[in-house]
Amino acid sequence: MFRGLVAIAVVVAARAAAASPTMTFSSDPHPGIHRETWEDSSVPWRTRIIQVDLTSAEIAVYATKESDRGLTPTAYAARIGAQVVVNGDAFSVDNFVPRGLAIGASDVWSNTADDDVSAVFDVRRVGEGTVAGITPPAQITTAETLPMGTEGAVSGRPLIVSAGAVPNNIDCTDQVTLACQRTPRTAVALSADGNTMWLAVTDGWQSGTIGMTAAELGAFLVARGAYNALLLDGGSSSALNVDGALVSSPSDGVERVVANHIAVKYGSLPKGQLVGLICKHDVFNCGGDPTIEMAGVKVYLDDGREFTTSTSAYLYDFTNVTQRLACVTAKKTGWLTKTQCAQVDANGMDYNSIAMFEGTDTPDAGVYDDGGVDVPDGGTGHGNHGDAGNPLTGPPGGGCCETGRSRPEWPLVVVVAWFLTRRRGTTH
Secondary structure, rough: OOOOOOOOEEEEEOOOOOOOOEEEEEEEOOOEEEEEEEOOOOEEEEEEEEEEEEOOOOOOEEEEOOOHOOOOOHHHHHOOOEEEEOOOOOOOOOOOOEEOOOOOOOOOOOOOOOOOOOOOEEEEEOEEEEEEEEEEOOOOOOOOOOOOOOEEEEOOOEEEEOEEEOOOOOOOOOOOOOOOOOOOOEEEEEEEOOOOOEEEEEEEEEEOEOOHHHHHHHHHHHHOOOOOEEEOOHHHHHEEEEEEEEOOOOOOOOOEEEEOEEEEEOOOEEEEEEEEEEEEOOOHHHHHHHHEEEEOOOEEEEOOOOOEEEEOOOOOEEEEOOOEEEEEEOOOOOEOOOEEEEEOOOOOOOOOOOOOOOOOOOOOOOOOOOOOOOOOOOOOOOOOOOOOOOOOOOOOOOOOOEEEEEOHHHHOOOOHHHHHHHHHHOOO
């Protein structure tokens, strides 16, 4: 949140002359996380950038949940054990409510919503990687329109990179962003293939670095490889924490408490267990009934693992599943392929039983489940797993499926638990 201008903040044109920055620092604090510092002494400005490999199974990206609002980036990093944290959206200083839509731990913040001037950065786990996206301001975003399984969202404005170029319509009159003045800045960016994320923090309003305009930061990110980028809150809020230490230089001389954050964690991620029955037509009476139990079904987990059911193991069981919305696809000749998802937590078994129906697959079989009434642990509705981080230009990705956030009826839980015990007591 900008708190007044200092004398050295200079008003410039949105498209300033091209600068000649020099990289003055480079390191790799963790596998898949790269850090650089760039400076241009002719302005002057100094920008620190973090490059993150979103395909890494050991890296996860988080957005602040509502109960963690009002923390400095350093305090938030300590609270969740994150290796990298930057500040998030602009906010009300009275109650730390972000200006745009905010989601953390899969829950929407109260009193937050998207509008026609804010863009939304969203993030979720898919398989053993992270998928992120940026939705443009013209599209009003809600939790329901975001990809299924979205765990976090942070808003900002304006877009400073769109389809690999700096937009020519950045609003210089916006008093929240001061887009055409050189100020401290924070931004998040994504590559065209969605595999790389950048977090950038520009120091400003101080000796040696007055800051950057929105367009200048956009051009800098394009030069690094960004395809889409979103400006977050700036001014005295801009701050970057790496491995527990403040590595940027906030304009106030100290970090400011902010509403929300974007965080990156490296290391062993929480694991859970996903199990489910494979049955003909429904799962209510499945378990010990050979007339509806299905053997010979290949079940594929979205991380590449597979399981084939048999007469002694008609229930699939995947352990060590990273905490996320996990999807399984069940296939058997003569039966319609079905893909179904469930939220995996790190506190025990999560159930995702599948009812299959006779038929022949169409070319896109298994992408969506149109089989009618959902099973008790299958949730309701259809999902739309996104597009590798580029909803601005790309087509919809190959999605799936039904959500699976609700628990099965207790008799089914008992059957599953009994069957798991029986299986683990055999030598098969």
